[in-house]
Amino acid sequence: MRRIIFNQKGGVGKSSITVNLAAISAAQGHKTLVIDLDVQGNSSHYLGYDINQKSDKTIADLLNQTASWFSMASPTLDYPQPTRYDNLFIIPSSPKLDKLESELERRYKIYKLREALDELEKEYEHIYIDTPPNLNFYTKSGLIAAHKLLIPFDCDSFSQQALINLMDNLAELRDDHNRDLSLEGIVVNMFNAQANFPRQIIESVKELGFPVLEPYLPQSIKMKESHFQQIPLIHFQPKHKLTEHFSALYQQLNAADQAVKS
Ligand SMILES: Nc1ncnc2c1ncn2[C@@H]1O[C@H](COP(=O)(O)OP(=O)(O)O)[C@@H](O)[C@H]1O
Numbered sequence: 001m002r003r004i005i006f007n008q009k010g011g012v013g014k015s016s017i018t019v020n021l022a023a024i025s026a027a028q029g030h031k032t033l034v035i036d037l038d039v040q041g042n043s044s045h046y047l048g049y050d051i052n053q054k055s056d057k058t059i060a061d062l063l064n065q066t067a068s069w070f071s072m073a074s075p076t077l078d079y080p081q082p083t084r085y086d087n088l089f090i091i092p093s094s095p096k097l098d099k100l101e102s103e104l105e106r107r108y109k110i111y112k113l114r115e116a117l118d119e120l121e122k123e124y125e126h127i128y129i130d131t132p133p134n135l136n137f138y139t140k141s142g143l144i145a146a147h148k149l150l151i152p153f154d155c156d157s158f159s160q161q162a163l164i165n166l167m168d169n170l171a172e173l174r175d176d177h178n179r180d181l182s183l184e185g186i187v188v189n190m191f192n193a194q195a196n197f198p199r200q201i202i203e204s205v206k207e208l209g210f211p212v213l214e215p216y217l218p219q220s221i222k223m224k225e226s227h228f229q230q231i232p233l234i235h236f237q238p239k240h241k242l243t244e245h246f247s248a249l250y251q252q253l254n255a256a257d258q259a260v261k262s
């Protein structure tokens, strides 16, 4: 299962949702891999990885490597790094991503991630891909490599327009490069149940035809604390309401995966 989390709007919860769903998946015994395609490296950091350390096993190295006529490229399965948690691995981001972008584009490496995931999927049951807040080369590589798309939505009116633009942009990419990509749903994040406006805007998103997933993830300071401590919610605050909502969302997605398999 390859799931990508994307919205070109920043700060909507892409990295928070990627890491927390992946951590729940791993805690439930599934061998799980996070791929961090954002040069900011927030999900790498959240999982305790310092992207400024010297490493030749980052996502930038994976996308950049080429087998020569005389030597093999290093095996794709060498790239995932363990985290502090059982079953949870990461191919971290790197500051190198910025400089490499135009070169990788020029060398037609847009399918490299998909090829890598074909390999990695033999080892890792669940793969979660975090993305930067724009439709750049890395996001496109991820969208070409993934099967399911989750779009975090933070209940404001700019976000609604962003959703419409996003679907227009994705239609062509899907049609030209990845017919296997489906929109799994909109994840409502930072939901405030006390106010009317978030409910209204969610209704209008539904009326536009978007599949809106439930439950909605509430706004809670525990998220920021969990980032600060670099401990995913399922380990940091297993009984908190936000964690319970994440677990319920995870169950919902997983149940749909199982239904398709059987
Ligand atoms: N449900 C939530 N409640 C409170 N704060 C949240 C929630 N989800 C995300 N945040 C905070 O919002 C900010 C942006 O989240 P992040 O996951 O980094 O978004 P993105 O990856 O889309 O830029 C972070 O400071 C994060 O802690």
Ligand SMILES: [Mg+2]
Residues within 6 Å of the ligand: 014, 015, 016, 038, 042, 043, 131
């Ligand atoms: Mg992020």
